[in-house]
Amino acid sequence: MSSxxxxxxxxxxxxxxxxxxTSPKEAAAAAxxxxxxxxxxxxxRVKGLFGCVADQFQINNRGTLPQCPQCGELVWAYMGGGERxxxxxxxxxxxxxxxxxxxxxxxxxVKLEEPSxxxxxxxxVKLEx
Ligand SMILES: [Zn+2]
Numbered sequence: 099m100s101s102x103x104x105x106x107x108x109x110x111x112x113x114x115x116x117x118x119x120t121s122p123k124e125a126a127a128a129a130x131x132x133x134x135x136x137x138x139x140x141x142x143r144v145k146g147l148f149g150c151v152a153d154q155f156q157i158n159n160r161g162t163l164p165q166c167p168q169c170g171e172l173v174w175a176y177m178g179g180g181e182r183x184x185x186x187x188x189x190x191x192x193x194x195x196x197x198x199x200x201x202x203x204x205x206x207x208v209k210l211e212e213p214s215x216x217x218x219x220x221x222x223v224k225l226e227x
Pocket of ligand 1: 150151152153154155166167168169170171
């Protein structure tokens, strides 16, 4: 075996640090992890008091989340407290494929009915002399 140099796969470099979110959804998830608050992004329909994660500009949102009017940030942290609000029309996430029925357990070698096997009784057979 010859020692080959580690091949680098094409695409974005992945590392433990410096991983930039690629979508508002990822950015919201990253901000949520960082802030410990439920985070949403522009385009989601969710009501409540939100603060821009970049400059803390606060809005009282009633419809679709906008871009931050101050800095253009897409990600908002939910400041209303209480339970995490559920965005309207977010059925893609809500519909989790958990309806898969458990596979029926198949037990092999289990006989439900014992067939009445004919038992031959031979008389006159001596097993032991
Ligand atoms: Zn902002």
